[in-house]
Amino acid sequence: xxxxxxxxxxxxxxxxxxxxxxxxxxxxxxxxxxxxxxxxxxxxxxxxxxxxxxxxxxxxxxxxxxxxxxxxxxxxxxxxxxxxxxxxxxxxxxxxxxxxxxxxxxxxxxxxxxxxxxxxxxxxxxxxxxxxxxxxxxxxxxxxxxxxxxxxxxxxxxxxxxxxxxxxxxxxxxxxxxxxxxxxxxxxxxxxxxxxxxxxxxxxxxxxxxxxxxxxxxxxxxxxxxxxxxxxxxxxxxxxxxxxxxxxxxxxxxxxxxxxxxxxxxxxxxxxxxxxxxxxxxxxxxxxxxxxxxxxxxxxxxxxxxxxx
Amino acid sequence: xxxxxxxxxxxxxxxxxxxxxxxxxxxxxxxxxxxxxxxxxxxxxxxxxxxxxxxxxxxxxxxxxxxxxxxxxxxxxxxxxxxxxxxxxxxxxxxxxxxxxxxxxxxxxxxxxxxxxxxxx
Numbered sequence: 180x181x182x183x184x185x186x187x188x189x190x191x192x193x194x195x196x197x198x199x200x201x202x203x204x205x206x207x208x209x210x211x212x213x214x215x216x217x218x219x220x221x222x223x224x225x226x227x228x229x230x231x232x233x234x235x236x237x238x239x240x241x242x243x244x245x246x247x248x249x250x251x252x253x254x255x256x257x258x259x260x261x262x263x264x265x266x267x268x269x270x271x272x273x274x275x276x277x278x279x280x281x282x283x284x285x286x287x288x289x290x291x292x293x294x295x296x297x298x299x300x301x302x303x304x305x306x307x308x309x310x311x312x313x314x315x316x317x318x319x320x321x322x323x324x325x326x327x328x329x330x331x332x333x334x335x336x337x338x339x340x341x342x343x344x345x346x347x348x349x350x351x352x353x354x355x356x357x358x359x360x361x362x363x364x365x366x367x368x369x370x371x372x373x374x375x376x377x378x379x380x381x382x383x384x385x386x387x388x389x390x391x392x393x394x395x396x397x398x399x400x401x402x403x404x405x406x407x408x409x410x411x412x413x414x415x416x417x418x419x420x421x422x423x424x425x426x427x428x429x430x431x432x433x434x435x436x437x438x439x440x441x442x443x444x445x446x447x448x449x450x451x452x453x454x455x456x457x458x459x460x461x462x463x464x465x466x467x468x469x470x471x472x473x474x475x476x477x478x479x480x481x482x483x484x485x486x487x488x
Numbered sequence: 489x490x491x492x493x494x495x496x497x498x499x500x501x502x503x504x505x506x507x508x509x510x511x512x513x514x515x516x517x518x519x520x521x522x523x524x525x526x527x528x529x530x531x532x533x534x535x536x537x538x539x540x541x542x543x544x545x546x547x548x549x550x551x552x553x554x555x556x557x558x559x560x561x562x563x564x565x566x567x568x569x570x571x572x573x574x575x576x577x578x579x580x581x582x583x584x585x586x587x588x589x590x591x592x593x594x595x596x597x598x599x600x601x602x603x604x605x606x607x608x609x
Binding site for chain 2: 196198199200206207208210211212214215216219220223245248249252253255256259262263265266267268269270271274279280281282283284285286303306307309310311321324325332371372373374375377380382383386392394395396399400446471474475477478481482
């Protein structure tokens with residue numbers, strides 16, 4: 180399908196649905212984006228899953244189990260959306276396991292204390308919401324609908340994280356130190372979640388024209404900083420950026436330089452937990468093979484007994 | 489890996505590369521069948537399409553659908569339908585297919601002029 184007719188269809192209907200004609204580039208861009216988004220969700224279960232058995236109370240444990248289960252659900256909504264474009268979930272998982280498709284760099288950092296679980300909810304899911312809310316108006320129907328569901332659930336994730344952070348920062352001096360330490364370690368990686376500046380990127384311009392992307396990486400990052408700094412102040416915590424300052428003239432915070440070399444190293448596979456995360460995912464998939472086989476065997480047996488009856 | 493623009497924040501849960509990554513290799517069929525899921529959110533409303541999932545059979549599909557689409561009491565009833573059994577009109581012919589209704593505005597009550605002072609019409 181030629182680009183001009185597609186642009187006209189976008190202008191007329193606003194939304195593209197699975198069986199509509201679409202340019203090959205649009206389809207491929209969406210599959211790549213949705214698949215890696217899905218991978219991020221399921222890999223994201225690991226850093227927090229790490230704390231389920233050690234949550235400080237039954238209440239926190241129940242919340243954490245529900246949250247990690249939500250991340251699995253988000254992955255499944257997204258793999259489902261990618262499949263409406265002709266991709267196959269098993270194949271996408273193969274590409275993840277082979278390291279050929281990526282996931283968000285943020286999940287390659289370790290969760291060394293309970294405060295890290297709080298910080299992930301507050302900062303990482305807060306940043307994810309900034310990215311995902313514009314996608315609820317994305318031009319591809321199934322992706323947009325999946326995002327509406329995800330955003331509703333993500334709101335619980337962010338709030339429970341902020342609440343847990345608030346308990347720590349209003350707790351004992353040791354708890355306060357733990358909260359500050361988590362913020363110190365998660366702040367910059369969270370800002371990196373928006374990716375390097377893409378103002379002059381041809382890929383971004385194309386995604387904007389296709390209605391897949393609505394704001395630049397820098398715009399989304401600025402929104403996150405503007406929303407989050409006052410929250411840190413409310414918690415009585417210090418954002419680890421000596422250059423952070425409120426700019427009266429622009430109505431935005433100015434913040435320091437991001438160390439992009441760290442981002443690229445983590446994306447390449449050299450973050451603190453890359454190998455561990457991927458190995459865990461592959462092991463979970465392989466160790467679960469017998470469950471899939473048993474389910475298939477049971478389904479076949481039931482089908483036979485129904486046919487015989 | 490390229491720098492400066494090879495990543496999209498609007499890729500969801502953190503930036504992911506927009507180039508240099510395969511999109512798909514062209515299918516690997518043979519996994520569990522695909523099911524479309526319809527959820528009735530409360531009695532009195534009809535079932536609405538919620539999404540899809542994979543499951544080896546209808547029973548597992550129902551259980552998976554419960555865990556995937558009604559974790560927050562979004563439903564009181566679920567239908568699962570094998571995706572391959574759904575017959576759909578083609579988007580390619582949507583103009584021609586729905587065209588017969590296009591020139592019949594007189595099927596709508598707003599087509600008719602009624603004096604303001606006349607009630608209960």
